[in-house]
Amino acid sequence: MRPDSAHRKEARVARIPLVREPPAHIPTILFGAFDRHNFGDLLFPHIVAAMLDDRNPVFAGLVDADLRRFGGHAVHAIAPLAAAWGERAVNLIHVGGEILTCGAWHAAVMLLPLPEARAVVARFDPRPEEALEWAQRRLGTRALAPYCVPRDFFPGARVIYNAVGGAGFGECDEALRAEVLANLRAADTIGVRDRETRAQLAAASVPARLVPDPAVMVAVLFGERIARHARVGEVAQIRAAFPQGYLAVQFSADFGDDATLDAIAAGLERSARSSGHGVALFRAGAAPWHDDTACYARLAARLPTTLVRIVESLDIWDICALIAASRGYCGSSLHGRIVAMAFALPRVNLLHRRAGHPGKQAAFAATWEPPQVRATVEVDEIADGIGEALNADPEQLRQTARELVERYRKEFDATRQRLV
Structure with missing residues (x-):
């Protein structure tokens, strides 16, 4: 599957200058969903680039995008890069994230400005076949799971999947699963971030390391x-x-109905009064289908004004700092949890009443957290969940942080050996 010609034309007028010629050395492309605002996705290329040390990687997503104002990168669209670099040898690293289950429709909508996304969803959501056609035209690819790059984009590449996720892979459309499995089988090395994803791939005879x-x-x-x-x-x-x-x-916009906000407010107020802490509300994602300040304003109206502040910054380093300086994290974002883990802080993920399954947050916690640390809490139990998290053994939290760093270093060293 080669890049569409329409995408090559777009590259000539893109805001981000296209890297037309590969460097003299074998280039390394860091690819992922850091072409729109999501906290974890924007962190990944920073971390992988730092772990690569002396390499000068190219940052790529599905579209040209400039996320530097949020602490991210200037991102090149992957299809024009493939068209320009042809058969050259490259290293292609999928830097992480829940990319195995992200279909073209969701990927394309999340790349839109919010007002445009609302209009597109209203237009196409009732017509899934037309929605897919629109998304594929928009992205310039016929891929069903576009964040998994097919090998024929870069036939001479060393293709690596670095700690990717797909906890809900078994619930995806059969055609999408088949495409993803084919791309994974063509990869040189696969690392997944939770046991649930690894088990689902193993059932399809696709081996993966746990990273x-x-x-x-x-x-x-x-x-x-x-x-x-x-x-x-x-x-x-x-x-x-x-x-x-x-x-x-933090919580995503789907927690924004009145009954859920009432429950969250009651739990946060009870928790704050028993512990004496305040509440800092922040967004872990500003792309469509992520977090919404209007929901936070409605929650804040339910709480004493002295108890709550809404953080406006979307800079990923501000978000990291907010979590690192806190007494703990509670929210729906997996990477809110993981950053709290990295700083050995109390954490608990918030689970919506309507959630049909625990999801990627519970899958990650079940893989890497000690059994004494709670993974998720429903909104009606938020005060108890926060209280339990705040009572966690600090030394155990520090030990978990150290073990995860050691494990990631070891696994990434093995990945580095596979680069050309």
Whole structure:
């Protein structure tokens, strides 16, 4: 499956200058969903690039995008890169994330500005076949799972999947699963971040190594940078507003119905009154189908004004600093949890009442957390879940952080040996 010609034309007018010629050495392409605002996805290329040391990677996604204002990267669209570099040998590293289950429709919508996304969803959501056709035209590829790059984009590549996820892979459409499995079978090495994903791939005779999520490295690799962000701007203001400490709280827009907000507010207020901490609400994603400040404003209206602050910054280093300086994390974001793990802080993931299955958060926790640390809590039990998290053994949390760093270093060293 070669890149579509339409995508090559778009490359000539893209905002991000296209790397037309590969470097003299064998280039390394870091590819992933860091072409739109999502906390974890934006962290991955920073971590993998730091682990590569002396290499000068090219950052690529599905589209040209500039996320530098959020602490991310200037991103090149993968299809024009493939068209320009042809048969050259390259290293292609899928940097991480829940990419095995991300279909073309969801991928394309999440790359849109929010008002445009709402209009597109209203237009195509009732017509899934037309929605897929629109998405594939938009992305310039016929792929059903576009964040898994087919080998024929780069026939001479060393293809690596680094700690990717697919906890809900078994629930995906059969055609998407077949495409993903074919791409994985053509890869040189596969690392997945949870046992659930590994078991589903093993059932399809696709072996994979178990590798912690790259974000477990954020404290050891970027601790000084994060500490600087904690001393200035909004994070410093939050710390001053809550000298007794605060809980870093986040949830996605699907928690925004009145009954759910009532339950979250009641639980947070009860927790805050028993522990004395404040509540700092932050967004872990600004792309469509992520977090919504309007939901946070409605939640804040249900709480005493002295108890809660809404953080406006979407800079990933501010978000890391907010979590690192907190008393703990509670939210729906997996990477809110993982950054808290990296800093050996209390954490618990928030589970929606309507959730049909525990999801990637529970899958990751079941793989890497000690059994005494709770994975998820439903909104009606949020106060008890936070209280349990805050009572965790600090030394056990530190030990978990150390073990994850050691495991990721070991696994990435093995991956590095596979590069050309």
